[in-house]
Amino acid sequence: MRMWLVDPEKMCRQHLLGEHVELHMLEGCLNKGKNISGFIENGFVDPTLLLPRHDELAREMEERGYNHCSPVGKIPQTLQKGHIDPAANRVELCRRCAECTERFSNP
Numbered sequence: 001m002r003m004w005l006v007d008p009e010k011m012c013r014q015h016l017l018g019e020h021v022e023l024h025m026l027e028g029c030l031n032k033g034k035n036i037s038g039f040i041e042n043g044f045v046d047p048t049l050l051l052p053r054h055d056e057l058a059r060e061m062e063e064r065g066y067n068h069c070s071p072v073g074k075i076p077q078t079l080q081k082g083h084i085d086p087a088a089n090r091v092e093l094c095r096r097c098a099e100c101t102e103r104f105s106n107p
Contacts, residue, residue, distance in 0.1 A: 001025050001036070001042045003053055004084040004093060008060035012099035016064075020057045023072070026050055030075050037080070046082030050075060 001022045008016055026045055029036050039045045054072045061068045094101040 001029070001039050003046060003049065003084055004061050004089045005046075005049070005084045006090045006093060006104075009063075010100070010103045011060075011093070012097055013064075015093060015097060015100055016057060016060060017066075020054070020061065020068075020070075021083070022071060023054045025056065027072055027075055030079070031073075040080055040082040043082065043084055045082060047075075047079035048081050049084075050079075062090050063074060 002019065003023065003026075004011070004019050013018070015022065026036070026039075026047065030047060030050070030078045036045065036047070040047070051072050058071075075087060091106060094104055
């Protein structure tokens, strides 16, 4: 599970949709009370950003003409804050994906 927190317009289709799926996985884990402390401690997720990030990704999906029909449901009120480094994530995305590299390189 990972929240990239980079500009969704710059993400390739695979990573945009992948992060969206992983946010729904995070939602499920939170609602089931599963321990996600390792993901938080390793800087992969920040549960407090789940809803705004989901909405940001959904907007980009709709802009690209994708059919988004999976809103975030109810999530717990108290969530542990995480810390994510979007700049480091951008570097990692570009290391993994030639299309993301190209998209981030173009203004």
